[in-house]
Amino acid sequence: MPITTCIFDAYGTLFDVAAAAREAADEPGRESFAEHWPKIAADWRAKQLEYTWLRAVAGRHTDFWQVTKDGLDWALEASALDDRDLRERLLQLYWELSAYPEVPEMLRALKETGKATAILSNGTPQMLEGAVRSAGIEAVLDDTLSVESVGIFKPHDSVYDLVGARFGCARDEVLFVSSNGWDVCAAAGYGFQTAWVNRAGAPVDRLWGAPDRVLSDLTTIPEIAA
Structure with missing residues (x-):
């Protein structure tokens, strides 16, 4: 898909x-x-x-x-x-965390090809708003989705359900990207296509799903999503 x-x-x-x-x-x-x-x-x-x-x-x-x-x-x-x-x-x-250097251009490239883009995070809406604003990436994100709307942290399925509810997409139309191995494994088990940004070179977690791709940074995400 x-x-x-x-x-x-x-x-x-x-x-x-x-x-x-x-x-x-x-x-x-x-x-x-x-x-x-x-x-x-x-x-x-x-x-x-x-x-x-x-x-x-x-x-x-x-x-x-x-x-x-x-x-x-x-x-x-x-x-x-x-x-x-x-x-x-x-x-x-x-509240003012720096974005990784490749983030703004990567998100811009996704938007130029018509992809929907969003954050799905444990962070509160206020925390996410502050980080997004500080990084200057508001214009290249369609939404920020917070676990606060379901009242439980990742990797509960109800958190990943927020994506389909917001964008009306099938699970296998989603590319889910995380630096947390456990998060990617859970998202893969949920049915998303996944990319693990393994900046630390860690082993893959032994869970109910496994990442489709393992990357060292976010640079190639637009190519993967094309």
């Missing part, structure tokens, strides 16, 4: 989740944080995702902003950093 609709995960896929910690580490007066930022960024992301899965399994949903704050608090404590100003700065920067 030809691809009509290209759907992207947000955090780690279009937006660099390490950017907040990296940028804070470069600011004057953050020398002590600069020594720790890679570990804190990795711990923050790991706990952020872990908390979404645990809350989904337990049926105890809260929004992604709360999960993001909780994950950061764990990461800072794990590195023995108790700095309220640093915490607030990191959270502020998370």
